[in-house]
Amino acid sequence: MTHDSNASGSERLWRQSPSPHVSASPIDHLMDRISPERRSENMRAIRGRDTRPERIVRSLLHTLGYRYRTHLARLPGRPDVVFTRRRKAVFVHGCFWHRHPGCTKAYTPKSRQDFWQRKFEGNVARDEAAIRALENDGWSVLIVWECEAANPDRLAHTLTNFLGPPIYSAREIND
Ligand SMILES: [Zn+2]
Numbered sequence: 001m002t003h004d005s006n007a008s009g010s011e012r013l014w015r016q017s018p019s020p021h022v023s024a025s026p027i028d029h030l031m032d033r034i035s036p037e038r039r040s041e042n043m044r045a046i047r048g049r050d051t052r053p054e055r056i057v058r059s060l061l062h063t064l065g066y067r068y069r070t071h072l073a074r075l076p077g078r079p080d081v082v083f084t085r086r087r088k089a090v091f092v093h094g095c096f097w098h099r100h101p102g103c104t105k106a107y108t109p110k111s112r113q114d115f116w117q118r119k120f121e122g123n124v125a126r127d128e129a130a131i132r133a134l135e136n137d138g139w140s141v142l143i144v145w146e147c148e149a150a151n152p153d154r155l156a157h158t159l160t161n162f163l164g165p166p167i168y169s170a171r172e173i174n175d
Helices: 002-016 026-032 037-047 052-064 113-136 146-150 152-163
Strands: 081-083 086-091 140-145
Touching: 026 113, 052 081, 052 086, 052 146, 052 152, 086 113, 086 146, 086 152, 113 140, 140 146, 140 152
Parallel strands: 086 140
Antiparallel strands: 081 086
């Protein structure tokens, strides 16, 4: 009798313990509070321009004091952020669509796996071709993955390492 009630008590505790927010990034946490309609809109936006991680990267660059251009159409792959005088380009890639290696967001949906596989391979091939074309033309390229936007301190370090220090000069402001 006593034993049984203890067992059900501990089972109840165990069932309560898994916390959905333990491993959630701030972005995931934000997504939890967004309505389903808004969320699917966001999921669609991941493939388009001006996505949430991209806004995070741009506002971080601005805070750090860098001047940049966005989406220069004449460059291969139309990089998300471009530093023309430094000849450096940044792509902000969604982990799912662009297949961030080893990332949990880069899962493959269970249904229509052939469809997804073809789609992913096409995306990755296009990304690689754009990077190769840019590098062949003397550009340095940095990929910022969507999940990296959840850690602004680390991302700031990565961006500064890639770009070198921001320069406050009249010429740079026009960069
Ligand atoms: Zn990722």
